[in-house]
Amino acid sequence: MQLSEQEIVGAIRQGNERVFEVIFRKYYQSLCNYANSMLKEIDESEEVVQNLFSGIWEKRTELEISISLKSYLYRAVHNHCLNRIKHLKIREEYQQYANSYYESSYESVSQSVMKNELEQKIEEAIDKLPEQCRLIFRLSRFEELKYHEIAEQLGISPKTVENQIGKALKILRVELAEYLPLIILLVDGLIQLKIDYLYI
Structure with a gap:
């Protein structure tokens, strides 16, 4: 039939x-x-x-x-x-930026260690977010999807997306509070790209 x-x-x-x-x-x-x-x-x-x-x-x-x-x-x-395609493009641009930065600058070992530490702390802070909150935050900040695109992809409302982003930023500000001086010190370094995505 x-x-x-x-x-x-x-x-x-x-x-x-x-x-x-x-x-x-x-x-x-x-x-x-x-x-x-x-x-x-x-x-x-x-x-x-x-x-x-x-x-x-x-x-x-x-x-x-x-x-x-x-x-x-x-x-x-x-x-x-x-x-x-958008995600791959962002990843490729990040890699090009990283390669260009390391080729054109001679940073001290201590600065490199600080950058690695900060990147690790950012990743650890993001990993501590609740599952849905973490997924929405990554889609927004690292894949640059708009709220309505995330809402459509996950089957939730744009308002829920907005609330989850706000919740993520609040948690990250608390988690990374002690590293703000380090962020300022490295403001023009490689880590800045990741900081920009956090909008902290």
């Missing part, structure tokens, strides 16, 4: 694994090919598509599709790929 797209979405929402598997098998390879046309990396492309389907299944009870299922899946893959 042929199901309409509305019936397919309804079946997935109700936890019908057989219908979900049929949709997965039907679109998986073509979605991977589409993702690969953007990312030029087959492993990452497959990961994007797998994460998409995992996310759909995990949040199946909230699944709402106002366009065709095929368009929905392709648009979702497209958006995920854009986020990956």
Whole structure:
């Protein structure tokens, strides 16, 4: 019996694994090919598509599709790929900045140690954040996603995103309070890039 797209979405929402598997098998390879046309990396492309389907299944009870299922899946893959590309670009720019900085400056061993210590403390402080708070903070500050983009990706409201960012900054200010003098000393160093992302 042929199901309409509305019936397919309804079946997935109700936890019908057989219908979900049929949709997965039907679109998986073509979605991977589409993702690969953007990312030029087959492993990452497959990961994007797998994460998409995992996310759909995990949040199946909230699944709402106002366009065709095929368009929905392709648009979702497209958006995920854009986020990956943006993240890779930021990481590449950071690496170029780091390489350029180290090539052009001769810092003392003590300054290098201070920078490494501060970077480590920042990472430790971020890791202490509650799970959702930490995820939202990283998406905002390190992947530069806007509040509404984070809200859409995580299935929450923009107001919740805003509240979680505020909570994260409050916690980080407390965690890093004793390192503020060190931050000032290193204001023009490599660590500044990471400090800028924190907006502390």
